[in-house]
Amino acid sequence: MIKILSGANAQSVIRGEYFVNADFGYGNGTSFVISNTGEDVAQALNIPFSAFPGEGYHFVFFRTRDSNGLWSQTTRRLVQVGQNTADATAVRGEYFIDEDYGVGSGTTFNINPSSSDIAQGLTIPFNAFQSPGYHYVFFRTLDIENTWSSTARRLVQVDDQLGEVQIANVEYFFDNDLSFGSNAALVLTASSDSTWQILIPPTELPQKPNWTFANDSLFLRVKENTKTSWGITTRVEQLVCSAPTDALISGPSLVCNGESASFIASADSTNNSTSYSWTGPGGFSASEANSGEVASEGTYTCIISNGVGCTVSVSHELHFYLFTRPNISITGPTAKGLGETVNLIAVIENAIENYSITWLKNGIPFFVTTPPGLSASYNKGPEDNDTITAVLGNSTGVPCYPNDTSAFLEVHLTPSGTWLKEEPRNLSIYPNPASTFTTISKCDLGSAILSIYNSQGALMKKVLMTDCIHLLSTVDLPAGLYVVFLDNKMGNRTKQLLVID
Numbered sequence: 001m002i003k004i005l006s007g008a009n010a011q012s013v014i015r016g017e018y019f020v021n022a023d024f025g026y027g028n029g030t031s032f033v034i035s036n037t038g039e040d041v042a043q044a045l046n047i048p049f050s051a052f053p054g055e056g057y058h059f060v061f062f063r064t065r066d067s068n069g070l071w072s073q074t075t076r077r078l079v080q081v082g083q084n085t086a087d088a089t090a091v092r093g094e095y096f097i098d099e100d101y102g103v104g105s106g107t108t109f110n111i112n113p114s115s116s117d118i119a120q121g122l123t124i125p126f127n128a129f130q131s132p133g134y135h136y137v138f139f140r141t142l143d144i145e146n147t148w149s150s151t152a153r154r155l156v157q158v159d160d161q162l163g164e165v166q167i168a169n170v171e172y173f174f175d176n177d178l179s180f181g182s183n184a185a186l187v188l189t190a191s192s193d194s195t196w197q198i199l200i201p202p203t204e205l206p207q208k209p210n211w212t213f214a215n216d217s218l219f220l221r222v223k224e225n226t227k228t229s230w231g232i233t234t235r236v237e238q239l240v241c242s243a244p245t246d247a248l249i250s251g252p253s254l255v256c257n258g259e260s261a262s263f264i265a266s267a268d269s270t271n272n273s274t275s276y277s278w279t280g281p282g283g284f285s286a287s288e289a290n291s292g293e294v295a296s297e298g299t300y301t302c303i304i305s306n307g308v309g310c311t312v313s314v315s316h317e318l319h320f321y322l323f324t325r326p327n328i329s330i331t332g333p334t335a336k337g338l339g340e341t342v343n344l345i346a347v348i349e350n351a352i353e354n355y356s357i358t359w360l361k362n363g364i365p366f367f368v369t370t371p372p373g374l375s376a377s378y379n380k381g382p383e384d385n386d387t388i389t390a391v392l393g394n395s396t397g398v399p400c401y402p403n404d405t406s407a408f409l410e411v412h413l414t415p416s417g418t419w420l421k422e423e424p425r426n427l428s429i430y431p432n433p434a435s436t437f438t439t440i441s442k443c444d445l446g447s448a449i450l451s452i453y454n455s456q457g458a459l460m461k462k463v464l465m466t467d468c469i470h471l472l473s474t475v476d477l478p479a480g481l482y483v484v485f486l487d488n489k490m491g492n493r494t495k496q497l498l499v500i501d
Contacts, residue, residue: 157232172220261294274306281298284300326355341379364430448464
């Protein structure tokens with residue numbers, strides 16, 4: 001078993017992964033737990049001997065993942081693996097510059113305190129280097145069993161004027177370096193922990209077809225506030241794509257069967273270059289934030305892109321409320337003598353619970369029933385014909401349910417009955433106010449012209465009444481006050497009608 005000490009800086013490191021010799025891609029390595037999560041972590045990584053293909057020197061790669069799901073850069077370490085390798089306390093170390101003169105021939109440094117896991121600074125005097133500039137520093141440690149570790153290498157910049165480093169600005173380029181100081185630059189403000197967030201505007205991203213964060217390389221280098229020279233150019237291993245955030249689709253999830261719907265996709269961090277790509281059932285596609293009308297059940301997905309390869313996908317389910325239209329019919333006698341009882345029964349099919357039945361005789365309500373009561377009765381009067389209407393009411397809280405299903409039955413006076421012909425009655429309207437329908441009753445013989453005028457005197461409807469009553473739909477009439485005008489051989493009659501939503 002070997003141990004590797006690793007440090008990371010991220011939003012909030014929550015786990016890591018490692019692999020030996022070959023990288024199989026992000027998320028495909030051997031996972032390990034971060035014991036103390038946070039922005040800065042330093043912990044031992046224990047890798048079993050069986051994870052290596054054999055004894056000798058191997059490369060171990062490791063990286064960490066933060067709470068936003070983003071991976072750090074990948075770090076590589078050369079390690080020596082042997083079956084007899086065990087935890088041993090490191091007692092001293094040595095370093096050499098640019099060239100290795102052999103184990104034990106470098107400049108020694110103490111380990112304080114001695115330990116199997118160490119993390120300490122190494123200060124090398126300026127005169128140990130042959131000249132200012134870039135040099136390689138190699139170092140290794142010796143344990144109490146007199147065994148040397150593998151040799152590590154670091155590239156450093158040497159300057160006789162180096163003091164406390166304060167980064168003033170940074171320049172970056174994609175693939176093509178225009179030379180030091182000639183690339184796009186950003187001015188940096190002071191940072192308490194020597195870390196900075198680099199935000200590159202979309203206008204500075206490569207303007208070429210099919211550019212993506214995953215396929216192009218970003219290079220950075222920094223300059224101190226007191227220097228004219230630039231630091232080492234570093235290639236960024238993994239870029240963070242600032243995709244649109246808080247994406248959502250607004251629109252209905254349930255509509256009545258046969259109706260259509262439309263959706264609107266939205267997200268934060270969008271701009272004029274944002275594009276939308278819709279897909280859905282039956283080959284549906286659209287390219288605007290508004291999907292336009294859709295008329296099929298299923299999942300609709302919109303991919304929102306900010307124009308630089310950063311995308312977010314959001315989906316929405318649409319379903320239809322399916323129902324079978326209810327039906328109502330009336331059974332009862334078609335003729336009765338004067339004063340006899342007329343017994344009526346409503347027959348309901350496919351009705352949902354909580355409905356009601358309103359009974360009307362010649363347009364005038366006389367009874368309301370709810371299940372299980374489906375019958376009504378009245379005594380036959382002197383009218384020659386009674387028009388019986390049974391109206392099925394809307395079921396409470398059920399969407400897409402019709403509330404204008406009706407049935408009619410004519411009950412005539414038998415010849416044996418005796419009656420005196422009545423003078424024409426006044427015009428009758430029920431219900432009034434009305435929301436979806438109302439019954440107009442004139443209760444005299446002969447046809448009549450029925451006209452509906454609004455409050456400005458405009459004619460809204462005109463129908464011919466051939467029966468004693470007329471069921472008038474008010475669905476197409478805006479809410480307001482109307483005048484109902486009836487004209488027949490018995491004269492003219494008017495009555496006000498109030499239509500509500």
